[in-house]
Amino acid sequence: MTRNGMARRDSMRIRLFLAILVMSLLLTGCEFTTQQPTAGKLNYLVIGERYYAYYSTKTIYRLRYTDSDATSVAKTIVNLAGESGMTVGTGFVMTEGEGTVYSSDYPTLDNVKQHLSDLADASDDSTLTIIFYSGHGTKPGGSLCFVKSTYAGQTYMAVDEAGNSTIDDMDFFAPKDFLSMVNTIKGRKLILLDSCYSGIFADDYGLTSNKDTSTGNLWDAYFTSGSYSDIFMLTASTSATYSYEFTEKKHGFFTYFLLLGLGWKSDTVFSDFQATDSKGRVTVDSLYAYIYSNSIQWKNQYPQHVTTNGDADNLVLYSGS
């Protein structure tokens, strides 16, 4: 055989090897050869909480749009389920509107815990549970705030002789306790928090294998045993910043862009999803990117930064048409 002939034969062999290699890899890609599981149920718990007695200054801060946040988010979740081929299972909407009569859906701490327990009972491994909270978060610690049942439906809380409310007016749900209860729910969980300091939920409670992302601690993080979680999270703010109300839009700032990203135009009209990635999917990351990019232009007026947790997996809420 001539030298040219041998070179041609070698070239053919290399091409054949490469073709077989590429085909083998494509065929062994698990995503292409395994049957997709059927979409499971979507359960949800949506909470709007307005009152907060800030005990250090004895001042009552009252949020204006948490009820509308909760109502719109609940409708948007139901729309999302329909678009994604999921079945809506168990859902609770807990709001604290003026004149609201106390009931099991009134957002007291005990009622919220009861509904988390109900969701745990209603879940299985294929369930996706979305938990949304719009309300106050405490400093320090980021605890979620709940008014006591005594004040159900009241415009203002009772005050003492000096005109101040007291810490006794409120119950607090610490992040650790909250996440501990959420972990009793089977399947995947998506937590959406529109409250001050809510980033602490993502930063400090083992929801990411890369717990501390400051460069100096990456080495330690690498050698720390990972604690993979099936909790996915988007929070309105970091662990050190406020979460604001978007006065112009009558919603929480974070919630407004979350709603738009999920196709909300009004409580009765939904459009295409706005927060899609390059593949047309709606994911936790695409929602993060959408909310972040839209909040940049308002950064002077509403200086808050959406936060998420950072494991390797990204939750896909809508996989494209």
Next chain:
Amino acid sequence: MSKQLTSSILLFLLLSLPVSGNALFTTSLEGGSSWYMGFPHYTDSIPFRSSVTGDGEYGFGVYAGGWEVSALVPFHYVSASPTFDGLSRRSFFSVGGGLRIGYLFSKTFGWFLSGSLRYNEYAIDQAFLSFGIKTGPYWQFLSSPSWRMSLVLPIGVDLRNDITGLMIGLSVRLSYDKKWDGSEGQYAY
């Protein structure tokens, strides 16, 4: 002890090559793509999730007697994986530093081994470290006194905290050789 031994061997190689009399300073650029199979260290619906990578590498070092020892700066983009069971692996960028050793067995065929420490960052601000090891054959199909071009078939392992990535790919490597006095290099095999 093993760290000291490894360091000593590498230092010896680095120092001995230039004084072998036939050593060239070499700088190289490599670009390619890999199939990335991410095997999770946690329970998942499938054994691994697939991504595609864009790989690049800049290296500089010495080349003599068919041996090439270089410091390298690898960079990668690992794509998101297709959706399966409601999840997709996050995409991330990676940059690092490491060492590469290659040996040319004949005029055209060689084998390389490299190791690197990498800084990786998801698009969502979260960062993590990983260790990368790559090895594989290469086919040096073009060579001149100063330039060499090779087709590389790297097989790599990306050791992450929560995932082990196995990479199989294809890349092209372009090397430029120069003598230590700055004159044009020579085909050094």
